[in-house]
Amino acid sequence: MSFPGLFWKLFLGFWLTLIAAGVAVGTAVWLYQQQRDPRPETALSAGPRAEILVRSAAATLRYGGEPALRALLEAEAGDAGAAARVHAIDDTGRELLGRAVPADAVARARALAATEDSGSRGAGSGPMPGGRAVRGVRLVETAEGRRLLLFVPLADGNTGRRAESPRGGPPGRRAQPPPPALGIAIGLLASLAFSALLAGYLTRPIRHLRRAFANAADGRLDTRVAPLMGRRRDEIAGLGEDFDRMAERLQKLIVSQRRLLHDVSHELRSPLARLQAAVGLARQDPERTAAMLDRIERDTQRLDTLVGELLTLARLEANAGDAARQEVELGELLQEIVEDARFEAQSRGRDVALDAPAAPVTVARAQPEWLQRALENVIRNAVRHTAEGSTVEVALRAGTQAGRHAAAPAEGTRRYEPEAAITIVVADRGPGVPPDQLDAIFEPFHRGSGSADGHGLGLAIARRALAAHHGTIAAANRTGGGLEVTMTLSAGG
Numbered sequence: 001m002s003f004p005g006l007f008w009k010l011f012l013g014f015w016l017t018l019i020a021a022g023v024a025v026g027t028a029v030w031l032y033q034q035q036r037d038p039r040p041e042t043a044l045s046a047g048p049r050a051e052i053l054v055r056s057a058a059a060t061l062r063y064g065g066e067p068a069l070r071a072l073l074e075a076e077a078g079d080a081g082a083a084a085r086v087h088a089i090d091d092t093g094r095e096l097l098g099r100a101v102p103a104d105a106v107a108r109a110r111a112l113a114a115t116e117d118s119g120s121r122g123a124g125s126g127p128m129p130g131g132r133a134v135r136g137v138r139l140v141e142t143a144e145g146r147r148l149l150l151f152v153p154l155a156d157g158n159t160g161r162r163a164e165s166p167r168g169g170p171p172g173r174r175a176q177p178p179p180p181a182l183g184i185a186i187g188l189l190a191s192l193a194f195s196a197l198l199a200g201y202l203t204r205p206i207r208h209l210r211r212a213f214a215n216a217a218d219g220r221l222d223t224r225v226a227p228l229m230g231r232r233r234d235e236i237a238g239l240g241e242d243f244d245r246m247a248e249r250l251q252k253l254i255v256s257q258r259r260l261l262h263d264v265s266h267e268l269r270s271p272l273a274r275l276q277a278a279v280g281l282a283r284q285d286p287e288r289t290a291a292m293l294d295r296i297e298r299d300t301q302r303l304d305t306l307v308g309e310l311l312t313l314a315r316l317e318a319n320a321g322d323a324a325r326q327e328v329e330l331g332e333l334l335q336e337i338v339e340d341a342r343f344e345a346q347s348r349g350r351d352v353a354l355d356a357p358a359a360p361v362t363v364a365r366a367q368p369e370w371l372q373r374a375l376e377n378v379i380r381n382a383v384r385h386t387a388e389g390s391t392v393e394v395a396l397r398a399g400t401q402a403g404r405h406a407a408a409p410a411e412g413t414r415r416y417e418p419e420a421a422i423t424i425v426v427a428d429r430g431p432g433v434p435p436d437q438l439d440a441i442f443e444p445f446h447r448g449s450g451s452a453d454g455h456g457l458g459l460a461i462a463r464r465a466l467a468a469h470h471g472t473i474a475a476a477n478r479t480g481g482g483l484e485v486t487m488t489l490s491a492g493g
Helices: 008-034 037-045 048-078 105-116 182-217 235-284 284-315 330-346 370-383 399-405 458-468
Strands: 087-090 139-142 147-151 326-327 351-355 362-366 393-398 421-427 470-476 483-488
Touching: 008 182, 008 351, 037 105, 048 087, 048 147, 105 139, 105 147, 182 235, 235 284, 284 458, 326 330, 326 370, 330 351, 330 370, 330 393, 330 421, 362 370, 370 393, 370 421, 370 458, 370 483, 458 470, 458 483
Parallel strands: 351 393
Antiparallel strands: 087 147, 139 147, 326 362, 393 421, 421 483, 470 483
């Protein structure tokens, strides 16, 4: 069973709401008008013109009798331009000239006449509800004892003024209002159009989002929704922007994973090829078996190191290291790493120096393993590339001292205020890095043109380890040669 779409639900909901609101408002207005101005009151003409005509007819009847009144009424009836005509009704309901009179007009005139003195002096004016004066009604008793009710029906005079005629029509005819069905039809069409436009305005971007999600599910991650939203600045447009960021992030991750898979395959191929060659040479020349076994052992260790670094990088990418955190004193950690690096550097004719404050510098919530791996990779990379006879300088700064060393945060990291920052700077005197590769050296398997050792994973691991601690890492060439790597951490971890 198929259910109606969101467009039709919104459309029908808005339309029915508008119709219900229109009916409620119209009913309230109609009831108010009925209470304020009931229809029998509007059956009589109560304007100044009607009052003058009724007074004149009453005087004619009082002083001239019925023949004189009949002559007056016949004269008015014969005048085609007369906007108001007096009618005379006796107690039996018969009009003096035999003309048809609306029953509601007669009933209203009798009701008003009954409120005043009904003697030979005649009925004057009576009050209408709402405080308006009602004029133009007289009840006159003739000398023969017959009573005649004099008034002007509204059909013969609109409040005593000359009735306006419709354009092109004869004078004396009032313009008829449009039929109620026309107003109802116009209201329904207007509410129909408004509901359709509003429902379309709300559902159109949702259809764009649905197509975008379908494209993303099919692997087309280059789909973007924000350009289709136009100038919208509402929650739906925000949802489209969030989708674009998600799609862009997924696209980058997939491209990165594909590149990583390609690089891993390339890195594994070389040692495996050497292993196969060593096995073949050992079989061909048994006397070289010992040398080939040494080569096989070196390549096996190289493969083990590569696989270990790949596993470390994968764990950092998955944020698997977020489980266990503890307080770490960076001064002690750096001292240990620098001593190990100095031992390695001195065998190559180089040195490593540490400049750290005497006061403890701690990170409240850190993972010692990841921090040690990050710092060790950066320092050993500097030892590997610094010139022979030079010194790798390692500096630790905390608090406001770190402000001058703070680096711009990488994508997906957070910036901290200098008062809460901890900065570690590692500087060497090597050949440096081309400016266009300063960011690329932190990508997996990136190796400089002059680098033959390693797999290009050390700095990538350092970046991910620092990012897991909400930290940043950046590189810059030094004046006079060499590379300076700046790592920034938060004291809170």
